[in-house]
Amino acid sequence: MTIGALIVSTLVLASMYGLVAIGISITWSSIAMLNLAAGFIFTGAGYTAYVVSQWLVPLNWPTQALAVVTVASGMVGGALFGLLVGAVAFLPLNDRPNFQVRSLIATLAISIIGTQLWMLFFGPESKPLPQIFGLSFHNLGWISFSNGQVGTVVVSVVVLAVVILWMRSSRNGLQMRAMMMNPLGAAVIGVSVRKTGMRVLAIAGALTGMASVLLAQTFFVSPTSGVQPLAVGLIISLAGGLGSIPGTVAAAFLIALIEAVTARYLSPSLVPFGQFLLVIIILIVRPRGLGGLLEDVRE
Amino acid sequence: MSKQPRIGRRRWYPRWPVRTAATFHRLRWPGTRRPVMRFEGRYNPKTLKRERVLKDKRSTWWVLGLAALFIFPVATGSSQLLSIATIALIYAAINVMWTLIIGTAGILSLASLATVGVGAFAATYFSVNYHFPWPIMLAIGTGFGLLLGFIVSLPVRRLDGMYYALLTLGVTQLLNDFVSQSSALGSGYNGSMLGADQIIPDTIKFARSGETLGFIAAFIVLLLALAVFRWVNGGRLGLTLRAASTSTEDESFVQALGVNIQRDRTMVFLIASAALGFIGGFYATYTGGASVNLFSLDQLLLLLAMLVIGGIGRAEGAVVGTVIVVTFTEWFSSWGPWRILIVGALMLASVLITRAGLFGTKNQFEEFRERRKALSRSSRSSRYSEYLPEEAPEIHDKQVIVDRSFERNLRIRLRGWITPEAIEEHRRKPLGQHSDHLERMLNYFRRTPLANKYAVWCDTPFERYRVVALSGQPGVPPRLVDDKIYGSLDEAYHAVFLRRVNDLSAST
Numbered sequence: 001m002t003i004g005a006l007i008v009s010t011l012v013l014a015s016m017y018g019l020v021a022i023g024i025s026i027t028w029s030s031i032a033m034l035n036l037a038a039g040f041i042f043t044g045a046g047y048t049a050y051v052v053s054q055w056l057v058p059l060n061w062p063t064q065a066l067a068v069v070t071v072a073s074g075m076v077g078g079a080l081f082g083l084l085v086g087a088v089a090f091l092p093l094n095d096r097p098n099f100q101v102r103s104l105i106a107t108l109a110i111s112i113i114g115t116q117l118w119m120l121f122f123g124p125e126s127k128p129l130p131q132i133f134g135l136s137f138h139n140l141g142w143i144s145f146s147n148g149q150v151g152t153v154v155v156s157v158v159v160l161a162v163v164i165l166w167m168r169s170s171r172n173g174l175q176m177r178a179m180m181m182n183p184l185g186a187a188v189i190g191v192s193v194r195k196t197g198m199r200v201l202a203i204a205g206a207l208t209g210m211a212s213v214l215l216a217q218t219f220f221v222s223p224t225s226g227v228q229p230l231a232v233g234l235i236i237s238l239a240g241g242l243g244s245i246p247g248t249v250a251a252a253f254l255i256a257l258i259e260a261v262t263a264r265y266l267s268p269s270l271v272p273f274g275q276f277l278l279v280i281i282i283l284i285v286r287p288r289g290l291g292g293l294l295e296d297v298r299e
Numbered sequence: 300m301s302k303q304p305r306i307g308r309r310r311w312y313p314r315w316p317v318r319t320a321a322t323f324h325r326l327r328w329p330g331t332r333r334p335v336m337r338f339e340g341r342y343n344p345k346t347l348k349r350e351r352v353l354k355d356k357r358s359t360w361w362v363l364g365l366a367a368l369f370i371f372p373v374a375t376g377s378s379q380l381l382s383i384a385t386i387a388l389i390y391a392a393i394n395v396m397w398t399l400i401i402g403t404a405g406i407l408s409l410a411s412l413a414t415v416g417v418g419a420f421a422a423t424y425f426s427v428n429y430h431f432p433w434p435i436m437l438a439i440g441t442g443f444g445l446l447l448g449f450i451v452s453l454p455v456r457r458l459d460g461m462y463y464a465l466l467t468l469g470v471t472q473l474l475n476d477f478v479s480q481s482s483a484l485g486s487g488y489n490g491s492m493l494g495a496d497q498i499i500p501d502t503i504k505f506a507r508s509g510e511t512l513g514f515i516a517a518f519i520v521l522l523l524a525l526a527v528f529r530w531v532n533g534g535r536l537g538l539t540l541r542a543a544s545t546s547t548e549d550e551s552f553v554q555a556l557g558v559n560i561q562r563d564r565t566m567v568f569l570i571a572s573a574a575l576g577f578i579g580g581f582y583a584t585y586t587g588g589a590s591v592n593l594f595s596l597d598q599l600l601l602l603l604a605m606l607v608i609g610g611i612g613r614a615e616g617a618v619v620g621t622v623i624v625v626t627f628t629e630w631f632s633s634w635g636p637w638r639i640l641i642v643g644a645l646m647l648a649s650v651l652i653t654r655a656g657l658f659g660t661k662n663q664f665e666e667f668r669e670r671r672k673a674l675s676r677s678s679r680s681s682r683y684s685e686y687l688p689e690e691a692p693e694i695h696d697k698q699v700i701v702d703r704s705f706e707r708n709l710r711i712r713l714r715g716w717i718t719p720e721a722i723e724e725h726r727r728k729p730l731g732q733h734s735d736h737l738e739r740m741l742n743y744f745r746r747t748p749l750a751n752k753y754a755v756w757c758d759t760p761f762e763r764y765r766v767v768a769l770s771g772q773p774g775v776p777p778r779l780v781d782d783k784i785y786g787s788l789d790e791a792y793h794a795v796f797l798r799r800v801n802d803l804s805a806s807t
Binding site: 034088092097101102110112117120234238272279 | 454457458459461462465466468469470472473476477480600603604607611636637639640642643644646647650651654655
């Protein structure tokens with residue numbers, strides 16, 4: 001019984017954190033920008049979905065349509081906020097000296113400003129989103145889960161698979177992968193760094209936005225709700241090795257497992273302790289993260 | 300004529316006339332060969348009188364700025380301002396040491412505030428439990444800062460950049476959780492621990508003299524931090540590390556010279572950590588305890604904002620950035636969330652507009668001005684001079700440049716007047732009065748230098764004439780240009796004219 005619940009909560013957490021972490025990871029590997037504004041995008045997408053759903057609820061749409069529109073609006077909002085972050089922190093700094101550090105600080109400043117702006121616009125209290133998957137509960141012998149948990153895992157796995165497939169097979173995905181392997185080489189053969197960078201930011205933003213809507217099923221949207229996913233996403237993407245999607249997925253599972261185990265058997269307040277301890281151990285054993293080989297290529 | 304870009308003026312240095320031997324005398328720091336201020340004794344190139352030039356104005360600015368920082372809070376007499384200023388000074392000292400780690404050593408460590416926190420908690424713990432007086436608390440803080448610095452510096456060779464930053468952030472978070480969970484340390488209100496011995500005696504604790512004493516002590520701590528910064532950054536360690544930090548190639552170059560970069564880096568890190576621990580000990584003696592707030596992410600971000608706004612890598616940037624940010628966050632505390640918004644906006648602006656914060660703007664502006672200068676020079680040269688812009692500054696006699704550009708312009712104008720009519724006019728009447736344009740051309744031909752100037756050579760008067768070119772050197776005869784023989788002097792004159800016209804139209 002407890003093992004089953006543990007597995008379920010690990011899967012749910014891993015799929016949500018994984019989305020944010022993969023967003024951070026592909027942003028880093030394609031445009032060398034560590035996006036600390038992921039929390040801002042996360043919250044922004046949550047508020048977008050909230051505003052859209054507030055607008056839709058009086059129309060009395062069927063639940064499925066409402067769910068689809070809510071998720072879609074979260075993803076669109078995330079993509080838009082990703083583009084906003086790109087317009088502020090990526091486009092003006094792209095060809096300037098010291099881009100890595102400056103863009104890092106710029107995204108940090110955006111997230112600081114963003115938190116205050118959300119506070120001013122929406123106030124400090126949490127805003128609920130409509131229940132997308134309903135509240136029904138299933139029991140399969142030793143394992144039991146809610147609709148929401150299954151929905152979260154399935155939706156995030158499907159979307160992630162679509163994104164990876166798109167990156168593997170489409171021409172834009174090819175451009176993105178070319179930029180991940182060798183930014184200078186990609187620019188030389190005619191891949192537009194700016195266009196591709198903005199596209200990456202939009203996709204990463206959409207992933208983050210979806211994670212936001214999914215997480216808002218349990219934790220409502222508030223001005224600071226982006227901080228924790230950002231921190232966890234950051235440590236997952238670094239522990240997984242920036243730029244490596246398999247490494248990121250593996251790290252997401254490890255971190256989520258630690259979180260589930262710590263919260264269940266020890267104390268929820270010890271969760272960050274356990275996560276950071278794990279990351280420190282991972283980094284000491286494998287200094288470039290679990291799947292990290294790309295860093296050598298970048299040099 | 301297109302608009303000339305403005306170039307800007309030359310650098311100005313203060314200078315004094317000196318008549319004694321003091322012109323070439325320099326005051327040096329005792330025990331070193333380092334001059335206190337960078338005076339340069341020289342003879343003025345125009346007046347040839349002796350004078351001293353102050354080549355580096357930074358020390359003057361430091362003295363003035365620190366004096367203002369000291370006098371302003373004490374003189375205004377507001378108790379609130381005094382306590383804010385004290386906090387600002389402590390933050391400034393922390394930031395100066397952090398600059399040493401990030402700037403000089405090039406280690407992206409986020410554990411510096413945590414080092415302060417460890418020093419503060421250790422000092423408080425020993426003071427509360429063993430009743431140590433405050434001077435020993437400072438020593439304990441230093442020791443524990445060094446200890447944490449040593450532990451954190453162990454993986455610094457293995458990890459780089461962001462990964463190390465994440466690791467140090469993790470250490471901060473672990474310490475945060477450890478302290479807030481621990482019953483011995485963070486059990487007080489808001490995870491704080493109080494009751495340490497204080498540098499301000501209890502009798503004057505809430506009086507104005509006590510506040511002033513705390514302020515002066517914090518000021519001394521800042522001065523000590525600046526002294527450590529100067530000692531490390533200006534010394535051998537700092538020089539080699541700064542030489543190595545510009546790029547990876549330079550790092551291998553400095554290593555090839557026999558410098559152990561990693562050891563030097565760790566050394567700087569340890570020195571800065573010990574200093575941060577000392578500041579932590581001072582923090583405990585000033586506030587009478589320590590708070591878990593020292594490990595919080597918000598506080599760390601605020602300190603990072605201070606560094607970024609001032610400019611990473613410079614002590615003056617660390618101090619001024621601290622003053623700016625603390626002014627907004629503490630002094631305008633009635634503004635609510637807007638002040639954090641302003642700090643964030645300042646951070647964003649400084650990163651988007653400047654290359655290295657407030658104190659990098661001077662270099663950035665000078666580079667910009669150099670670019671404009673080069674642009675302006677090249678646009679001028681393409682219009683007037685036949686010198687390349689790179690060549691022009693190396694020619695000492697500027698009159699040569701002016702002469703050549705005048706000649707060039709003249710040739711360009713004369714070339715436009717070479718017409719079949721003018722040539723026909725000259726053929727008909729080589730001597731005597733001509734039309735204006737032809738007259739001017741002939742004037743130009745007459746005053747060309749003698750070397751390779753064409754002339755008429757008379758073989759037999761009234762029968763045989765030839766065209767020659769003069770050598771321009773005494774004793775060296777002219778050389779024959781071709782085999783043609785002209786039957787009359789006028790024909791010969793015209794032949795010379797044609798050759799000169801030919802040369803003129805081929806000239807640049």
